[in-house]
Structures are given as C-alpha cells and as structure tokens.
Amino acid sequence: MKEGVNSIKKKRGEKFSFSTAVLSWFDRHGRKDLPWQQSVTAYRVYVSEIMLQQTQVSTVIPYFHRFMEVFPDVNCLAAAPLDHVLHLWTGLGYYARARNLHKTAQLIAAQYRGFFPSSSEQLQSLPGVGRSTAGAICAIAFNQAEPILDGNVKRVLSRFYGVSDWPGNKKIEEKLWTYAKACLPLFRCRDYTQAMMDLGALLCTRTQPHCEGCPLKLSCLAFQSGEPARFPGTKPKKTLPVRQVNLLVIENEKGEILLQQRPSMGIWGGLWSLPECEENDLVMWCQKKFNLAIKQAKELSVFRHTFSHFHLDIKPIRAKVSSQALCVMEDQGLIWYDANAPQSVGLPKPICRILKMIEG
Ligand code: SF4
Structure with missing residues (x-):
C-alpha cells in the first residue's frame, strides 16, 4: 500500500518543517545568478532543464548562452534547421535531447x-519531457506546487528519509515521489x-x-546513521559489452575530411560522423564506396567511448586521397568538412576528438 502524505509528515514530526528549513538556507546560500534564473520564461526554463539532464551546471552555462543568442524564443527554434540545433549541441552529448527540443519547439x-x-x-x-522536467517547468516558470525528482533531489530525499535502496528501482522511485510531494511548501x-x-x-x-552546513541535518536519517554517503543504494553493477569500430578519416588534397550523416534514429x-569501414581492404572499399583512390593510410591510436549500454573501442584510420572524384552532395548525406571554416553541423564528441587528433 502506498504511504500517504499525512503519515509521512507524522513520521518525520510535525514540528520540523522541511520546506521552511530548505527555503531559509536558500535565502542565505542558494544560487540566484544562473542565466536561466534571469528574465524567467517557460522557454528559457525548458531549454535549461533539458540541457541540465545528465549534465553539470558549469558545462551547461556557455551552451545555454550560445543557444539563447541564436534561438532567443521558441518560434526561432522551431523555424531552424535541425542541423543548426545539433551544431549548437555539439559536445553536450545525449543528442536525442536536441532532436526532442527541436520537435517540441515545432x-x-x-x-x-x-x-x-x-x-x-x-x-x-x-517529446523528451518526463515527470521531473515537467515539474521543474511548472515550479520554476509558473511558481506552481509541483514536485521534481532529478538525481540531486533523489539523493537528498533518500538520505533524509533513510532510503537505502537504489532509487532507479520503480517502487523506490514511487516512494520518493510521495516524499517529494509531501515536502512541498x-x-x-x-x-x-x-x-x-x-x-x-x-x-x-x-x-x-x-x-555540517545542511539545514536538514538534525532530522536527516542518513546523517544520524553516521554514514550518509551510504545512502541511497547504487545501481546493481553489470558489465557493459565492448564493440569495435574502424572510422575512416578520409582527407582530400585540400585537407577537408569526408563526413557522412548518420540515420536519424x-x-x-x-x-555527422566519419564513414565506418568493416572491411580489411580499405583501398578497395573506398574505391567502391566513394570512388576515391587512397594514396596512403595510417592507423591512429585506439580509444574508448562509453555509451550507457556499451563501450565502443574506436580505431581511427587516416587515409589521404589523391582525387576528389566524389561529387559530394549534402542531400546524399555526405560533405567535405573544412575544420578551418566548419559547417553548421552537429558532431559527436568522439568525432571532435579525432578531428583534434589530426590537427596540425
Ligand atoms: S544532513 Fe547530510 S546527508 Fe542529510 S540531507 Fe543534509 S547533506 Fe544530505
């Protein structure tokens, strides 16, 4: 049976007001100068919330500023080409967020x-707006009494209420939502x-x-246990599978690199990524696939990129080509990319890393 809000309040003691303690701490120590806290609109709060999913505030700030300069309101974002949005998202990761942002704006x-x-x-x-993000928009943009439950809040509530299980577990998450609601002012x-x-x-x-500086410590069960960092429990470990890929850095005589657009799903x-080559005979493959003749090829250092569900070991192979027989058409999903005058396209982080490797 679900635990009711009143029974939770009773359990924690009526005298202690969670929200009053948190708010008076906020008045003295909270952050009030974040860019999305200025000129608050639902659009600005929404963009910041999507950027902040799985990403730290300090990383998000410069991206947020650039984004607002180019797309100051939701109609500008809706009218922009997706490539332009992905370009501004380059380096932030979790690109589904950018695609959803664009869809939502439209x-x-x-x-x-x-x-x-x-x-x-x-x-x-x-698209891409879950219960916690919706709660944050309601609360921050419209000042409504809606709870949020992002990673930080899950940790605070788990510790305060002494929840030692992993919050990713559905039942535990439901329990934390009940706590989050019970604590609202x-x-x-x-x-x-x-x-x-x-x-x-x-x-x-x-x-x-x-x-020591926490306004909740006198009533916090994790603090009282003497080992607060033990709360909440961590995700059961599982070993991620490892996959390998060869990425071809095909470079023409002007120093431009051939990029291929990935399928939308x-x-x-x-x-925009580098062509993947599974075959051993690079020369033949390149000739057949792009009608390009490789002059020389060199393997670069292998590195690992980790996704949420697998590791990817990437071997970049730099291949110089003598001709530019390929008529590159953007509508065929191919471009020659000039790192000195980069096109407005979105690049995954590992591709930026490879482009840096071959710089100079
Ligand atoms: S007392 Fe410590 S563990 Fe408890 S909420 Fe505050 S900082 Fe977290």
Whole structure:
C-alpha cells in the first residue's frame, strides 16, 4: 500500500518543517545568478532543464548562452534547421535531447501558438519531457506546487528519509515521489525547487556530503546513521559489452575530411560522423564506396567511448586521397568538412576528438 502524505509528515514530526528549513538556507546560500534564473520564461526554463539532464551546471552555462543568442524564443527554434540545433549541441552529448527540443519547439509553435502549457500533464506529453522536467517547468516558470525528482533531489530525499535502496528501482522511485510531494511548501515553489537542486549539488554531494552546513541535518536519517554517503543504494553493477569500430578519416588534397550523416534514429542520430569501414581492404572499399583512390593510410591510436549500454573501442584510420572524384552532395548525406571554416553541423564528441587528433 502506498504511504500517504499525512503519515509521512507524522513520521518525520510535525514540528520540523522541511520546506521552511530548505527555503531559509536558500535565502542565505542558494544560487540566484544562473542565466536561466534571469528574465524567467517557460522557454528559457525548458531549454535549461533539458540541457541540465545528465549534465553539470558549469558545462551547461556557455551552451545555454550560445543557444539563447541564436534561438532567443521558441518560434526561432522551431523555424531552424535541425542541423543548426545539433551544431549548437555539439559536445553536450545525449543528442536525442536536441532532436526532442527541436520537435517540441515545432509542436509548441504549431499547437500552442508559441506558448508553453502550464499543466504538468500537457508538458509531459511533449517529446523528451518526463515527470521531473515537467515539474521543474511548472515550479520554476509558473511558481506552481509541483514536485521534481532529478538525481540531486533523489539523493537528498533518500538520505533524509533513510532510503537505502537504489532509487532507479520503480517502487523506490514511487516512494520518493510521495516524499517529494509531501515536502512541498504552499508558497515560494520556484525558490524551493531551485533550493532542492542546490542542496543536492552543493551540500548533499554524492561521495562526501557536507552535513555540517545542511539545514536538514538534525532530522536527516542518513546523517544520524553516521554514514550518509551510504545512502541511497547504487545501481546493481553489470558489465557493459565492448564493440569495435574502424572510422575512416578520409582527407582530400585540400585537407577537408569526408563526413557522412548518420540515420536519424539510433546512436548519434542525425549527426555527422566519419564513414565506418568493416572491411580489411580499405583501398578497395573506398574505391567502391566513394570512388576515391587512397594514396596512403595510417592507423591512429585506439580509444574508448562509453555509451550507457556499451563501450565502443574506436580505431581511427587516416587515409589521404589523391582525387576528389566524389561529387559530394549534402542531400546524399555526405560533405567535405573544412575544420578551418566548419559547417553548421552537429558532431559527436568522439568525432571532435579525432578531428583534434589530426590537427596540425
Ligand atoms: S544532513 Fe547530510 S546527508 Fe542529510 S540531507 Fe543534509 S547533506 Fe544530505
């Protein structure tokens, strides 16, 4: 049976007000100068929330500034080509986020006349917007009493309530949602939501929580246990499979590199990558596939890129070609990429790394 909000409040003691403690800490120590906290609009909050999924604030800030300069409102984003959006996302990873961002902008422009809906249910119907992101938009953009449960908040609540299981477990996650709802204040939901994110990021950190400065410590079960970092439990370990790939760095006489666009679905969907070659005879393969004659080829150092569900060992092979017989057409998914005057296309991080390897 689900634990009710009232029984949780009772269990934690009526005298202690979780939200009051968190809000007064926020007034003294919370972050108030983040770029998306200025000129707050639902669009700015939405973009920041999508960028912040699996990415730290310090990484997101320059991306957010660049994004807002180019796409200051949802209609600009909706009207932009996807390649332009992926280009601005290059290096942030998890590119499905950028594709969903673009799709959502088009939906908002077409179905909501450019205005974000303010109900959590409607927000959750948008591509890439889950319950926590919808809650954050409701709370931060519209100051509504909606809970969030991102990684930081899961950690704070798990520790406060002494939840020692892994929060990725569905039942545990449901329990944490109940706690998140029970802790909400009646007023100042925007500040409270930001405060919970800040508490998780600044004090209740993963490995060494700074409990001495925490406004929750006197009622926190993890703190009372003496080993707060043991909470919550971690994901059961499983060994990731390893895959290998040869990526061909085909370079023409002008020093331009041949890039091929990935299919829109799957790994690096819609981004521009290097051609993958599974065959041993590179010369033959290159001739057959692109009508290009390889003059010389050299293997570069193998490196590993880890996705959530597998490791990819990448072997780049640099191949110089003598002719440019290939008539490269963007609509056929091929371009010659000039690193000195880069086209506005999205590149996966490992491809940026390879392009850096061959620089100079
Ligand atoms: S007292 Fe420590 S473990 Fe508990 S919420 Fe605060 S920082 Fe986290």
